[in-house]
Amino acid sequence: MEFYEVLKKRRSIRKYKKAPVEQDKIDRILEAVRIAPSAANFQPWHFIVIKDESVKLALKEAYGREWFYTAPLIICACGEPAKAWVRRDKRNYVDVDVAIAFEHLVLAAAAEGLGTCWVGAFDPAVVRRVLGLPDGIEPIAMTPIGFPDETPRPLSRKSTAEIVRRDRW
Numbered sequence: 001m002e003f004y005e006v007l008k009k010r011r012s013i014r015k016y017k018k019a020p021v022e023q024d025k026i027d028r029i030l031e032a033v034r035i036a037p038s039a040a041n042f043q044p045w046h047f048i049v050i051k052d053e054s055v056k057l058a059l060k061e062a063y064g065r066e067w068f069y070t071a072p073l074i075i076c077a078c079g080e081p082a083k084a085w086v087r088r089d090k091r092n093y094v095d096v097d098v099a100i101a102f103e104h105l106v107l108a109a110a111a112e113g114l115g116t117c118w119v120g121a122f123d124p125a126v127v128r129r130v131l132g133l134p135d136g137i138e139p140i141a142m143t144p145i146g147f148p149d150e151t152p153r154p155l156s157r158k159s160t161a162e163i164v165r166r167d168r169w
């Protein structure tokens with residue numbers, strides 16, 4: 001799919017077919033994640049690919065939407081703040097880095113004809129426990145992945161004029 005077509009076609013999918021996702025698609029998606037840019041190229045991230053039914057079901061306690069924990073696959077993106085670039089004013093870029101890699105994932109999945117949905121509204125303590133995350137590894141975003149079983153209605157976006165300023169605020 002042409003790049004701009006992927007950008008336009010990508011939507012948050014909240015209904016998935018039961019069909020499993022082929023491993024070659026998953027591999028290409030993870031390669032798209034791997035080559036994502038990060039501040040100073042520190043790559044302070046880890047991605048957990050979850051296929052096991054019992055682990056998915058346990059994640060229901062972290063985020064209870066059925067379309068989330070019953071999807072064929074869930075990926076949890078984690079950040080490692082201690083490995084991330086820190087600006088002079090002490091701002092840690094781990095969330096930015098993980099978000100970029102995660103959006104690579106989302107767009108690559110869309111290019112493969114797969115649906116995803118960023119999930120940030122989970123209980124991090126439950127995710128930590130269920131996935132056995134060690135200290136210093138933070139769950140930042142999760143997504144179900146599977147073949148879409150819905151066509152979401154169009155959503156509006158702010159106009160360019162509303163969000164872009166020329167030269168100064």
Ligand SMILES: Cc1cc2nc3c(=O)[nH]c(=O)nc-3n(C[C@H](O)[C@H](O)[C@H](O)COP(=O)(O)O)c2cc1C
Pocket residue numbers: 010011012013117118119120121122152155
């Ligand atoms: C950082 C982030 C967190 C999000 N968390 C959730 C979430 O917890 N649950 C959910 O259903 N959608 C979540 N979304 C999806 C947004 O609601 C969705 O992207 C937005 O409404 C625009 O719709 P679209 O993705 O179909 O274009 C999240 C999106 C982003 C970028």
